[in-house]
Amino acid sequence: MTQSPQEIPFGTQEAFHAAFAELYPRLVSYARRYGANFPEDIAQEAFVILMQREVPVEHPTAFLYGTVRTLSLTERRPMKNQNISLEAVAEPGQAAYAEDMVLNQEVRERMRLLSPTFREALWLFVVEGLSIREISEILAIPEATVKTRIHRAKAQLKEQLNPAGGVHVLV
Amino acid sequence: MSWSDPARRFEPAEDVQLRAELRDLLGLGAPVAVQTVEPTPELKALADDLRREALRRSRTQRQRPSWGLLAAAALPLLAALAGLGNWGIQQKHRADELTVQAQRQEQELTRLAASHATEVARERQAKEEVQQKLQLASRKSSPKTEPYLVIPVEKPLKGVSDDYQRVKQKP
Numbered sequence: 001m002t003q004s005p006q007e008i009p010f011g012t013q014e015a016f017h018a019a020f021a022e023l024y025p026r027l028v029s030y031a032r033r034y035g036a037n038f039p040e041d042i043a044q045e046a047f048v049i050l051m052q053r054e055v056p057v058e059h060p061t062a063f064l065y066g067t068v069r070t071l072s073l074t075e076r077r078p079m080k081n082q083n084i085s086l087e088a089v090a091e092p093g094q095a096a097y098a099e100d101m102v103l104n105q106e107v108r109e110r111m112r113l114l115s116p117t118f119r120e121a122l123w124l125f126v127v128e129g130l131s132i133r134e135i136s137e138i139l140a141i142p143e144a145t146v147k148t149r150i151h152r153a154k155a156q157l158k159e160q161l162n163p164a165g166g167v168h169v170l171v
Numbered sequence: 172m173s174w175s176d177p178a179r180r181f182e183p184a185e186d187v188q189l190r191a192e193l194r195d196l197l198g199l200g201a202p203v204a205v206q207t208v209e210p211t212p213e214l215k216a217l218a219d220d221l222r223r224e225a226l227r228r229s230r231t232q233r234q235r236p237s238w239g240l241l242a243a244a245a246l247p248l249l250a251a252l253a254g255l256g257n258w259g260i261q262q263k264h265r266a267d268e269l270t271v272q273a274q275r276q277e278q279e280l281t282r283l284a285a286s287h288a289t290e291v292a293r294e295r296q297a298k299e300e301v302q303q304k305l306q307l308a309s310r311k312s313s314p315k316t317e318p319y320l321v322i323p324v325e326k327p328l329k330g331v332s333d334d335y336q337r338v339k340q341k342p
Contacts, residue, residue, distance in 0.1 A: 020218040021210035044221055051225035052232075107197050126193045131182050150189065157196040 027068050034072035042071045062134035069138060113160055118153035125150050
């Protein structure tokens with residue numbers, strides 16, 4: 001079940017170009033959100049690593065996102081903080097630029113108020129449109145944990161919109 | 172390898188609904204229909220460059236040794252180990268044989284020593300019997316005699332010869 005890189009890795013040339021055109025900007029944006037200094041290089045390296053593999057991956061999109069995440073965190077290794085979350089590394093000059101491209105100010109503020117752990121899963125699920133299984137592969141956590149984080153993010157969002165909701169006040 | 176991810180293609184309806192609810196909570200609105208991105212010539216050129224880079228790396232990358240190569244590399248070591256084991260087994264057999272031989276020799280020596288001791292004891296007993304018989308016979312045969320008186324005889328004095336001249340008078 002091995003696939004030589006000399007073979008056409010993505011079916012046809014046109015399919016590969018279309019997939020690259022769809023995913024490359026998203027991966028650059030994703031790397032930039034992690035505060036990568038060279039997000040374009042990281043996204044391109046992720047593609048090269050994917051095409052270099054002899055054994056095809058089951059979920060290439062998840063593989064690319066996971067590789068970009070790992071490379072972005074590795075680029076920041078001198079900070080000695082590999083467990084940082086998506087928003088924890090947001091720098092005003094870089095990550096905010098990525099947010100501005102996708103989200104408006106109100107949405108960005110709602111995302112900022114979420115817990116960083118939940119925010120990362122929520123971003124991948126809603127904004128990037130990835131599936132639960134893909135997110136579990138990217139973050140290297142079980143699918144049940146991804147669902148839990150997303151549901152807790154949803155609860156926090158509801159709490160933001162209706163702070164007094166569900167609270168019984170004795171008169 | 173296909174870019175279309177089956178995990179996303181067959182996404183459960185509850186996940187789709189959850190994503191829609193979260194988009195509403197975030198204020199993102201309805202999801203935009205996925206549009207096929209037409210790759211620009213620059214993106215196509217970049218994709219082809221990345222593919223060529225993956226090919227180049229896969230050709231120049233040091234291949235992992237296969238199992239056959241590992242087995243061939245380990246063959247001399249295995250042969251040496253087998254030879255050493257064979258030599259050890261032979262040495263053990265030889266040591267066992269020598270041990271058995273030494274035990275036999277020891278038993279033989281013990282047996283010879285025991286027989287020799289028996290022979291010596293028998294001869295000694297016979298000798299004592301003969302001596303006793305001789306003593307008894309001598310006592311019966313010889314009459315009683317007085318003990319001899321032995322007078323020691325001095326050696327005769329050597330006679331003084333006269334054929335010498337006294338050269339000094341006594342005072």
